[in-house]
Amino acid sequence: MKTITPLPFFSSFLHYTIFSKLKKTEVKFEFRSTTAKEVLVTGSFIGWSPQGEKLQKGDGDIWSVLLKIKPGYYQYKFIVDGNWIPDPQNEWKINDGGDNFNSLIKVGEPPTPKRKRSNLRFQKKGPEPVIDDANLIDLYYFSWNRAWDKITMARRQNGFVESYIDEGFNEWIYQWDSNFMVAFAMYANDIFPTMLTLDNFYLKQRHDGYIQRVYSEATGDIAVEPTPDEPVLNPPLFAWMELRYYELTGDASRIERVLPVLVKYHNWIEKNAASVISPWLYYQTPLGSGMDNVPRRGVKRWLGRFSSQMALAANSISKLAGVVKKGEWNSLVAQKHKNIKEAINKYCLDKNGNFLFDVRPDGSLSNTTHAGAFWALLSDVLDAETAKGLVAHLNDTNAFNRPHRIPTLAKYDPDYNPRGHYWLGGVWAPVVFSTVKGLEKYGLFETAYEVAENHLMNIANIYKNFTPSEDKIAFEERYADG
Numbered sequence: 001m002k003t004i005t006p007l008p009f010f011s012s013f014l015h016y017t018i019f020s021k022l023k024k025t026e027v028k029f030e031f032r033s034t035t036a037k038e039v040l041v042t043g044s045f046i047g048w049s050p051q052g053e054k055l056q057k058g059d060g061d062i063w064s065v066l067l068k069i070k071p072g073y074y075q076y077k078f079i080v081d082g083n084w085i086p087d088p089q090n091e092w093k094i095n096d097g098g099d100n101f102n103s104l105i106k107v108g109e110p111p112t113p114k115r116k117r118s119n120l121r122f123q124k125k126g127p128e129p130v131i132d133d134a135n136l137i138d139l140y141y142f143s144w145n146r147a148w149d150k151i152t153m154a155r156r157q158n159g160f161v162e163s164y165i166d167e168g169f170n171e172w173i174y175q176w177d178s179n180f181m182v183a184f185a186m187y188a189n190d191i192f193p194t195m196l197t198l199d200n201f202y203l204k205q206r207h208d209g210y211i212q213r214v215y216s217e218a219t220g221d222i223a224v225e226p227t228p229d230e231p232v233l234n235p236p237l238f239a240w241m242e243l244r245y246y247e248l249t250g251d252a253s254r255i256e257r258v259l260p261v262l263v264k265y266h267n268w269i270e271k272n273a274a275s276v277i278s279p280w281l282y283y284q285t286p287l288g289s290g291m292d293n294v295p296r297r298g299v300k301r302w303l304g305r306f307s308s309q310m311a312l313a314a315n316s317i318s319k320l321a322g323v324v325k326k327g328e329w330n331s332l333v334a335q336k337h338k339n340i341k342e343a344i345n346k347y348c349l350d351k352n353g354n355f356l357f358d359v360r361p362d363g364s365l366s367n368t369t370h371a372g373a374f375w376a377l378l379s380d381v382l383d384a385e386t387a388k389g390l391v392a393h394l395n396d397t398n399a400f401n402r403p404h405r406i407p408t409l410a411k412y413d414p415d416y417n418p419r420g421h422y423w424l425g426g427v428w429a430p431v432v433f434s435t436v437k438g439l440e441k442y443g444l445f446e447t448a449y450e451v452a453e454n455h456l457m458n459i460a461n462i463y464k465n466f467t468p469s470e471d472k473i474a475f476e477e478r479y480a481d482g
Contacts, residue, residue: 023071025071025107025108026067026068027107028064028065028067029076029078031055031063031087032061032062032063032089033063034061036063036080038081039055039057039078040078041067041076042076043074043075043076044172045069045076046223047172049224053065053067069107071108075102075104086100090103090104124144125190126144133460135463136456139463142463144188151192152166157218159203159204162196163193164197165185172215172216172223173200173201173215173217174214175201175237175238176290178201179240182245185197186241187248194245195242198238198242201215202258204222208264209266209268210272212232214232226272230288234288235290236269236309237309237313238258238262238313242320243320246323252324255324262316262320263329266314266317266336270282270310270336273306276361278343280307280336280343281307282303282306283303284305289372292423293421293422294370294409294423295368295413295415295424296368303348304373307343307348308372309379310340311337311344318330318331341380344381347363350365354390354392355369356373369393369413371406371407372431377441378437378441387442391439391447393410396410398410399412405432406451407420409423409424409425411425427455427458429455432455
């Protein structure tokens with residue numbers, strides 16, 4: 001047994017002890033506080049589980065926990081009485097995507113991190129853009145190249161499909177990211193392992209229908225066991241992607257195989273994430289929503305946006321069942337969509353403003369005005385008049401019609417941050433894409449075009465003209481080839 005001296009930029013409160021016969025390294029995390037009631041640590045080493053690892057209070061003001069972690073570079077934060085903060089004693093940190101930081105830690109002697117690069121040269125075999133803007137064309141092929149670099153081969157230990165598209169964030173695959181990567185890659189399905197990317201999650205489905213939002217690329221295991229407080233779900237978008245794939249390609253060969261998976265998954269969420277207010281409203285937790293730091297204001301579990309996504313899943317499953325003549329499933333799931341639609345309109349809709357809000361446990365509406373409301377357009381749960389009222393917020397320059405559309409919070413929301421700060425006003429492709437597709441569903445093609453064009457031109461401008469400061473460069477890109 002030998003002790004490793006911490007690197008100079010580490011807190012003196014991080015200690016390492018390596019046992020020669022073990023592959024993992026013992027890491028001691030310490031936090032000082034005389035007022036904290038609960039201190040947890042979470043990070044990329046446990047898939048950013050919001051349950052974290054609990055620190056125990058010792059003598060005086062020191063809280064600590066000893067964890068065994070595989071060698072590697074990791075990001076982490078402390079969760080102090082529910083507040084996520086970087087380690088105040090560790091100067092090594094990286095911007096977390098907003099106005100705060102993640103602390104960094106090097107465990108053991110891992111290889112120097114490098115960006116994932118494909119060994120094969122990307123061939124321009126995908127759809128050819130018919131536009132005159134050279135900058136957009138450059139951005140277009142840059143995007144395909146980056147996606148190509150994220151094609152990953154399975155490891156024997158993880159039980160994944162032979163090849164899939166990885167989000168490249170860390171050593172985990174994420175359900176939320178994977179669905180939207182598939183939405184992009186299916187336009188070049190002949191050269192990308194597009195739908196195989198979703199099969200990774202189907203292969204890991206439990207017998208009761210549960211599919212976790214994150215799985216280890218090393219072992220194929222879940223990050224943490226689900227609990228009623230944290231079911232570790234992501235929005236159930238698999239069915240929507242399967243339907244989009246069928247509608248885009250005409251290929252129905254997957255439907256018979258994946259339909260039972262989708263139905264079982266939908267049933268698990270129905271059984272385990274239904275609210276006490278209505279069995280047709282469903283709750284979601286902050287990280288599980290994909291909108292990590294959207295303000296809750298006393299709402300521990302969200303009932304609005306996740307319910308719209310369950311409606312979208314039901315609608316998509318029903319249509320898939322219709323394609324393969326599964327009449328019983330078609331009618332059963334169509335009725336579920338109707339029930340969810342009625343519950344959303346009854347409990348989540350602000351009749352005065354024609355906006356949808358999350359619902360508090362007591363049945364009152366949250367006052368956070370966030371872009372998750374626009375999922376209701378895609379989910380087909382609104383009549384034409386209500387949809388028109390919702391879109392008025394989208395076009396309001398004091399709400400969501402900002403220089404870069406669509407911010408995650410309305411400009412008039414008290415927590416709106418003009419610098420973005422992750423989900424406090426940042427613009428995210430999943431929000432833009434899902435909203436554009438929702439607008440198309442209601443025949444609002446002009447607005448859909450305006451939003452899509454605005455987003456693309458803003459991204460193109462950043463791509464051409466912006467160089468990030470050192471502390472905002474992605475962690476893995478600061479090493480070796482960065």
